[in-house]
Amino acid sequence: MKTFPEKIRPGFLESSYTLVMENRKADPGYRQLESDYEKLYDAIREQLGEEHRMLMLDFEAKINEIESIDHELVYLQGMIDCVALLRTIRLI
Secondary structure (H helix, E strand, O other), rough: OOOOHHHHHHHHHHHHHHHHHHHHHHHHHHHHHHHHHHHHHHHHHHHHOOEEEEEEEEHHHHHHHHEEEEEEEHHHHHHHHHHHHHHHOOOO
């Protein structure tokens, strides 16, 4: 049987994912950074040539996996801190 934190975790992650996706559409600064990233990525791919492109894709996939774990932990820590604050001010 799942614990309460295990049950609510997917909801928290869904909520953070939704916020990120909305921000990607609405924030011009984010869109500019994304555009800059894509230009750099394409320039590197062109320089590497076909035989090394998969290596770059594998590298990027690992970076994304690591960042995903980090972001989940930061989000969950924020939820823990929120509960601690609510307890401190005796709202829960």
